[in-house]
Amino acid sequence: MAGKWFDELQVGDTFDHPIRxxxxxxxxxxxxTMTHNPAQLHLDEEYCREHTEFGTRIVNSCFTLSLMVGISVAETTLGTAVANLGWDEVRFPKPVFHGDTLRVETEVIALRESRSRPDQGIVTFEHRAFNQKDELVAVCKRSGLQRKKPV
Structure with a gap:
């Protein structure tokens, strides 16, 4: 399914993304390692076993954020986005572990016509990721510049 045009979205629209x-x-x-992050929490199993409350490595939160947003693209912004404008209020209330299966839901929380681009608007999404136990593991607000449906 292609992404939504700005004028097809309404505040309160919610998408339960089929990809897990x-x-x-x-x-x-x-x-x-690709992002040069040397944190032992992600790389050193023995350190985590001995020195953390988790007892094992936890997944890099930047990966979790990227995966959460990436899963949302097909139903929200694929082919209709102009640019990502930013992420706000990024939170990770529970850690993600190797073997966790994540699902994502997205809600449209704000819409605003662009003042300088009449064929575009700014949409704010709230993305939420849940593990297989239905625990919230990540949430963020993402603002993007979105095209309007061509006339």
């Missing part, structure tokens, strides 16, 4: 994703050790290690 099981996070693997490879996802975590590759993302963490």
């Amino acid at each position: 994703r099981t996070v693997t050790e490879t996802d975590n290690v590759l993302f963490t």
Whole structure:
């Protein structure tokens, strides 16, 4: 399904995205090393076993954020986005572990016509990611510049 045009969206629209994703050790290690993040929380199992409350490595939160937003694209912004304008209020209330399966839902929380671009508008989405236990593991607000339906 293609993304939505700005003028097809209404505040309160909610999308339960059909893609779910099981996070693997490879996802975590590759993302963490590709971004030059040396945090032991993501890379050192022995350290985590001995020195953290989790007892094991946790998934890099930047990967979780990227996955959450990425899963949302097909139903929200695919082919209709001009630009991502920013992320606000990014939170990770519970950690993600290797083997967790995430699902994502998105809600339109604000819409505003662009003052300088009459064929575009600014949409604010709230993305929420849940693990297989239905625990909220990530949430963020994302603002983007979205095209209006061509006339």
